[in-house]
Amino acid sequence: MNDTANVPENHAPLNHVESCPDPRHFNFTARVLHWSMALMILAMLFVGIGMVSSLSLRPALISLHQPLGIAILLLVIVRLINRLRHRPPPLPADLPAVQVFAAKASHWLLYALMFAMPLIGWCMLSVGGYPVTMFNGFALPAIAPHNATVYAVFRSAHTWLALLLFATVLMHLAAALFHAWVRRDDVFASMARGYVTNAKTLGEEKEHENSANE
Ligand code: HEM
Secondary structure, eight states: OOTTTTSOGGGOOSSOOOOSSOOSSOOHHHHHHHHHHHHHHHHHHHHHHHHHHOTTTHHHHHHHHHHHHHHHHHHHHHHHHHHHHSOOOOOOTTSOHHHHHHHHHHHHHHHHHHHHHHHHHHHHHHHHTOOEEEETTEEEOOSSOOOHHHHHHHHHHHHHHHHHHHHHHHHHHHHHHIIIIIIOOSHHHHHHTSSOOSHHHHHHHHHHHHHHHO
């Protein structure tokens, strides 16, 4: 059978190596990475704000901000590889095209920001001539040459992209709750617990399993 025959038009995969049938939920790795990174990113946004607004907390928060940010960079690489190798569950077939577009665009924007924020932080400290300290004095190498003008550009980019990330996370959260509480479809459950919840879809799930076993 054609590998793409079961993929609904509104959620054609960007890249995948799995064959049919469509998955009903995100795989375990995707779910663990999603919720752990959600906590880490929210923590980073508040730690960042705390760092620039409190002199007394600044040293402790900076020493948390740098390793946590680099951990996010490493995890997003794993997450992207997992995302490209495992097709996500399809969005509901009756979702309006504009919402499908908004969902896809915001997901890729989140990926872009998860890469950009730590990389810009690392570049910013490198061009500023500051060490990027991980733990026990261990520092990462500089990834760009010292340059005060470029430092100013990266410093400002780090702030503006943090604001964009915060806004995108809030919209993402609002959309997730809209699916869970207003539309009451299985989008939230596919990431929350990995199981479909509503009766209609449970029936479809059973049929789906039967046809997959045939
Ligand atoms: C997902 C990753 C990251 C997020 C969400 C994040 C977020 C933030 C936020 C919200 C601020 C405050 C910005 C402001 O008010 O102007 C900030 C500042 C800062 N961040 Fe990050 N950051 C991340 C990664 C990193 C990394 C990896 C580094 C370094 C290796 C870094 C270094 C810094 C520095 C040095 C400051 C400014 C301190 C200052 O000039 O007072 N950040 N970050």
